[in-house]
Amino acid sequence: MEILKRNVKVVLFLGKFLYVVVLVAQSAEVLQTNRAALILEHLKNPSNDYVLAVSHRGDWRYAPENSLQAIQRCIDLGVDIVEIDVRLTKDGHLVAMHDYTIDRTTNGKGKVSELTLEEIKSFRLKNACGVKGSRIQVPTLEEIMKITKDKIMVNLDKVEGETVREAYEILKRTGTMKQAIFKGRETVQTMRQKYGGLLDSIIYMPILIDNTKNPSQFVKDYNNDLSPLAYEVTFDSERSENFKQISEMRANGIFVLTIALWDALVAGRTDEMSMLQGPEKSWGWLIANGANGIMTDRPGELLQYLGQKGLRDWLRE
Amino acid sequence: MKLHSFVSCIVLVVISGACRQESVNGAKYGEEVFLEEKTEKSISIDDLIANLKDSRNDEVIVVAHRGDWRNAPENSLQAIENCIKMGVDMVEIDVRETKDGKLILMHDETIDRTTTGTGKVTDLTWEYLQTLYLRDGIGHKTPHRIPTLKEALELCKGKILVNLDKSYPIFDKCFKVVEETDTKQQVVIKGAIPYEQVKEEFGTYLDKVFFMPIVRLNHPNSKSIVNDYLNQLQPVAFEFTVPQDTIKMIEYFDDIRIQGSSVSVNSLWPRHNGGHDDEKAALHPSVYDWFIENHIDIIQTDRPQLLLDYLRKKNLHN
Numbered sequence: 001m002e003i004l005k006r007n008v009k010v011v012l013f014l015g016k017f018l019y020v021v022v023l024v025a026q027s028a029e030v031l032q033t034n035r036a037a038l039i040l041e042h043l044k045n046p047s048n049d050y051v052l053a054v055s056h057r058g059d060w061r062y063a064p065e066n067s068l069q070a071i072q073r074c075i076d077l078g079v080d081i082v083e084i085d086v087r088l089t090k091d092g093h094l095v096a097m098h099d100y101t102i103d104r105t106t107n108g109k110g111k112v113s114e115l116t117l118e119e120i121k122s123f124r125l126k127n128a129c130g131v132k133g134s135r136i137q138v139p140t141l142e143e144i145m146k147i148t149k150d151k152i153m154v155n156l157d158k159v160e161g162e163t164v165r166e167a168y169e170i171l172k173r174t175g176t177m178k179q180a181i182f183k184g185r186e187t188v189q190t191m192r193q194k195y196g197g198l199l200d201s202i203i204y205m206p207i208l209i210d211n212t213k214n215p216s217q218f219v220k221d222y223n224n225d226l227s228p229l230a231y232e233v234t235f236d237s238e239r240s241e242n243f244k245q246i247s248e249m250r251a252n253g254i255f256v257l258t259i260a261l262w263d264a265l266v267a268g269r270t271d272e273m274s275m276l277q278g279p280e281k282s283w284g285w286l287i288a289n290g291a292n293g294i295m296t297d298r299p300g301e302l303l304q305y306l307g308q309k310g311l312r313d314w315l316r317e
Numbered sequence: 318m319k320l321h322s323f324v325s326c327i328v329l330v331v332i333s334g335a336c337r338q339e340s341v342n343g344a345k346y347g348e349e350v351f352l353e354e355k356t357e358k359s360i361s362i363d364d365l366i367a368n369l370k371d372s373r374n375d376e377v378i379v380v381a382h383r384g385d386w387r388n389a390p391e392n393s394l395q396a397i398e399n400c401i402k403m404g405v406d407m408v409e410i411d412v413r414e415t416k417d418g419k420l421i422l423m424h425d426e427t428i429d430r431t432t433t434g435t436g437k438v439t440d441l442t443w444e445y446l447q448t449l450y451l452r453d454g455i456g457h458k459t460p461h462r463i464p465t466l467k468e469a470l471e472l473c474k475g476k477i478l479v480n481l482d483k484s485y486p487i488f489d490k491c492f493k494v495v496e497e498t499d500t501k502q503q504v505v506i507k508g509a510i511p512y513e514q515v516k517e518e519f520g521t522y523l524d525k526v527f528f529m530p531i532v533r534l535n536h537p538n539s540k541s542i543v544n545d546y547l548n549q550l551q552p553v554a555f556e557f558t559v560p561q562d563t564i565k566m567i568e569y570f571d572d573i574r575i576q577g578s579s580v581s582v583n584s585l586w587p588r589h590n591g592g593h594d595d596e597k598a599a600l601h602p603s604v605y606d607w608f609i610e611n612h613i614d615i616i617q618t619d620r621p622q623l624l625l626d627y628l629r630k631k632n633l634h635n
Binding site: 057060061062063065069098104127128129130131133134135136261262272276297 | 382383386387388391424425430453454455456457458459460585586587588596599619
């Protein structure tokens with residue numbers, strides 16, 4: 001009888017064991033083929049033991065801002081989301097460019113909206129010390145989605161006002177709809193008026209900036225209509241209304257992205273503070289105050305810090 | 318109990334196998350991913366100077382263009398300090414004079430690109446300039462300030478060699494600061510001019526600081542320019558601009574080294590090195606092999622950490 005019991009136990013255990021192996025193998029399969037999908041899972045179900053690293057304009061210290069190389073570098077580093085800026089050319093192509101004009105970042109001149117893709121492609125990007133003569137061209141959104149596919153999520157800036165539809169078409173064509181996060185500062189009512197049901201087909205992250213009128217209403221309206229999975233929240237001080245929204249979002253299980261780029265976005269808890277005074281005072285403070293993700297100009301250093309704090313184990317490579 | 322540990326073993330094996338696969342898939346260029354190592358190494362200034370003077374050893378001198386401008390504003394004290402920490406041998410900085418005669422670090426003629434202010438350096442006073450902040454590589458304000466030449470040299474003193482770019486036409490004034498900070502033996506000045514002209518314009522300084530002639534190898538008289546210098550000055554080093562890597566003069570480099578002058582080539586842009594440049598090296602560091610194969614003693618780079626990592630692996634840098 002005892003022996004039989006033990007055998008049953010062993011068989012049950014072997015069953016469980018096989019089940020676990022299959023599960024692990026499946027997730028390993030996902031890990032191998034689609035890291036971006038795992039990052040999206042985490043955005044949907046944020047946890048306290050994994051903090052997302054979001055790189056601003058790609059790793060622009062390593063290669064020109066908004067270039068394929070700067071984006072590839074983020075993939076290589078293990079960044080979760082790369083933020084890029086997209087603008088529409090005269091002939092209707094979406095290209096990665098931060099400014100209205102190409103003057104600062106390329107060896108050419110003129111507004112993106114007054115140049116054709118061919119014209120823009122004929123120029124070369126400058127590096128971050130302003131030197132012309134790289135071999136690197138301005139990439140299209142399509143090229144970006146192709147190299148990032150299944151590897152990293154992409155956060156699209158500068159699209160809300162005009163180019164959501166154009167970007168949507170490219171995501172559809174490249175099969176990357178679940179990999180791109182749109183964002184914007186408009187109210188949900190304005191966005192609905194502009195884009196209607198299209199908003200339900202994309203991932204949209206509303207931004208709370210310091211001149212957002214009535215932040216709690218802004219958030220309430222979004223939650224009721226679109227229930228976004230994440231908010232980008234900026235706050236110039238801890239007394240800011242936006243800052244108070246963070247704890248409420250967290251209580252509702254909504255992902256909070258903070259922007260450590262300059263003082264007015266994070267009450268001074270910036271990347272630069274990390275470099276000069278140590279990361280606990282800035283990145284550590286942001287995490288302690290509810291950040292699920294940090295947008296940074298120092299992706300390598302941020303990842304290193306998060307790794308040391310045990311905040312990267314979930315997706316460790 | 319035993320089964321438990323067996324299960325976790327298997328699970329671990331499966332996970333680690335999957336992870337290994339992933340990191341291989343992650344690298345785009347079919348090779349390993351080259352992440353720069355953060356290293357802190359220091360070497361005495363006497364060793365740096367001895368190495369600069371020695372044209373025959375294998376130790377390569379790494380020169381950082383405008384300081385570590387990727388991780389701090391170009392020409393900032395922080396950019397210099399990062400270089401010292403990294404173990405860079407020489408930092409290249411740009412000197413300009415303000416309207417009221419102050420010597421500051423600034424690359425461009427105007428302060429528009431790199432600071433929070435606007436205008437030409439020569440039209441602006443130090444009183445105004447010291448209220449401004451430096452911008453980072455995407456144009457955002459940082460907490461860093463415009464340094465004076467004096468502050469920069471004080472920071473470099475005893476730690477790192479300094480190439481003062483753009484200082485040649487204002488060197489009388491620069492040299493006062495060099496003397497004041499007691500950094501004479503660390504200072505390198507470059508010029509793309511023949512010996513006769515340097516002797517006339519810069520003669521009083523030739524035995525006080527290091528002068529490095531710049532010679533463009535596509536210049537028809539490049540060899541006689543070099544020979545003039547070798548015969549009359551025996552400079553510590555020549556900087557060569559190598560537009561194509563097929564230029565015959567490259568074969569003359571070893572002769573020049575044997576005669577006692579080091580050979581310096583920039584890895585900055587393709588036209589400096591026949592296309593064996595930093596941008597390519599960022600994808601494949603073995604691009605730097607061209608410099609090693611041609612026994613280049615001094616390399617000025619925009620990727621100091623990458624180059625140091627590579628040279629250290631090859632035992633060509635401390």
